[in-house]
Amino acid sequence: MGEKPRGIRDTLRLEISEPGDTQSGGSLEESIDDLTLQTLQSVFSDFDAESLLSYFPRYDIAEALCLWRAGISRKEAETWPEGLHGYQISCLHYLGITPGHLTYNEQEDLLKAMFEDPRLGEIWERPDEHAFLGSGKHAFVVLDDTGKTAYKIGRNLENEYGVLKKMRAQERKRGRRFQHMARMKKGLGRGQVDVIELEYIQGRTLEQVLRDSSLSPRRTLRYTQGIFYGLMEMRESGILYHRDVRPANVIVDNKKAILIDFGIATEEPQALIRDNRRYGGSNDVAEIHRANDLFSLGQVSYVMATGSHLFSESGDARSITAGDLVIRRREAFEDPKKRRRYREKVYDTVPDALLAAFTWQLMTSRPDDYGPVGDELARLTALPIYEIIT
Numbered sequence: 001m002g003e004k005p006r007g008i009r010d011t012l013r014l015e016i017s018e019p020g021d022t023q024s025g026g027s028l029e030e031s032i033d034d035l036t037l038q039t040l041q042s043v044f045s046d047f048d049a050e051s052l053l054s055y056f057p058r059y060d061i062a063e064a065l066c067l068w069r070a071g072i073s074r075k076e077a078e079t080w081p082e083g084l085h086g087y088q089i090s091c092l093h094y095l096g097i098t099p100g101h102l103t104y105n106e107q108e109d110l111l112k113a114m115f116e117d118p119r120l121g122e123i124w125e126r127p128d129e130h131a132f133l134g135s136g137k138h139a140f141v142v143l144d145d146t147g148k149t150a151y152k153i154g155r156n157l158e159n160e161y162g163v164l165k166k167m168r169a170q171e172r173k174r175g176r177r178f179q180h181m182a183r184m185k186k187g188l189g190r191g192q193v194d195v196i197e198l199e200y201i202q203g204r205t206l207e208q209v210l211r212d213s214s215l216s217p218r219r220t221l222r223y224t225q226g227i228f229y230g231l232m233e234m235r236e237s238g239i240l241y242h243r244d245v246r247p248a249n250v251i252v253d254n255k256k257a258i259l260i261d262f263g264i265a266t267e268e269p270q271a272l273i274r275d276n277r278r279y280g281g282s283n284d285v286a287e288i289h290r291a292n293d294l295f296s297l298g299q300v301s302y303v304m305a306t307g308s309h310l311f312s313e314s315g316d317a318r319s320i321t322a323g324d325l326v327i328r329r330r331e332a333f334e335d336p337k338k339r340r341r342y343r344e345k346v347y348d349t350v351p352d353a354l355l356a357a358f359t360w361q362l363m364t365s366r367p368d369d370y371g372p373v374g375d376e377l378a379r380l381t382a383l384p385i386y387e388i389i390t
């Protein structure tokens, strides 16, 4: 074996008849013929039967070809959830989705449904001309081939659709576009999956930006203002609580911050907190279960200014579980001594006294304190540049 150069057919035959390999028997022989092999050789100048063989028997010939063409090794392919076809894996790869993006069980099921939805056919026909923008527990967001529309593709998006529709109606009523929230272009398409068409927002999420470093006081203030305005636009439309204010739900560029993800936003004035355990919560012991977006904004503002989560001792938000964080936060506001300590911590660690005071104002705001917060923001942002450290 090995002295005489082998043809592809020989190579394949040899490999599949390897003794002891019970799974591979026959499948290749059945799925590939000489004509196919010749065609492969003439179509792909770099066609290499050995590489193709490495995918067998787990993947069949069609899958092996897709994976091979996409440059995904068998080892890599196996890091994807089982049940995804090789073709699907290669499409996801071209789109920019990797197994590292899959953190929730629900996502696997959603991906499979996305391949079955004929409305998304254009994505799978030309995945390299689309781009993966981000994902959460409920959705994948994909940029279309014009670079202008972000498709939010998920399950149970009807609440978000209802909220965005209300905001669009309010925009029309006042005759001016909202500037600080993700605007809907078209929705809701329902099929195997729900699809909402959003305006594409250029930039990175605040969560991504904060992975590199904290922000200057001035930038912190600017982004806090952007998120606050986004909340105002939402409230102007009759939606009282966003309930999911956190760095992953804010997109920023050099100039501004835009609030996204209205998935659990609600008109309900007594709305309870849902999810968002790291940045949610309330500062009012008596109303500890009620949503308070300003309180969330205070926590986001603090993390922008310091790079640390206020309720995590080590400063690293991930060094404490979300459950422990909820307990720590609750204790901080139940016990006046602890509350004073957190106030001191804010003043000691936010690198600007005015911003520290404002962050604490947000942290202690009632859910409806938009008036005083707005006034203070207007005052701070009008200050000459040297008064807040840049």
Ligand SMILES: Nc1ncnc2c1ncn2[C@@H]1O[C@H](COP(=O)(O)OP(=O)(O)OP(=O)(O)O)[C@@H](O)[C@H]1O
Pocket: 133, 134, 135, 136, 137, 138, 139, 140, 141, 150, 152, 154, 182, 198, 199, 200, 201, 202, 205, 244, 248, 249, 251, 260, 261, 262, 263
């Ligand atoms: N209009 C948009 N323009 C650009 N990127 C977007 C847009 N909307 C969403 N994204 C990206 O997609 C990601 C997921 O979007 P979104 O937060 O709306 O989904 P989600 O599934 O509801 O999230 P989660 O369940 O984690 O809150 C965002 O973090 C962001 O990176």
Ligand SMILES: [Mg+2]
Pocket: 136, 248, 249, 261
């Ligand atoms: Mg989100």
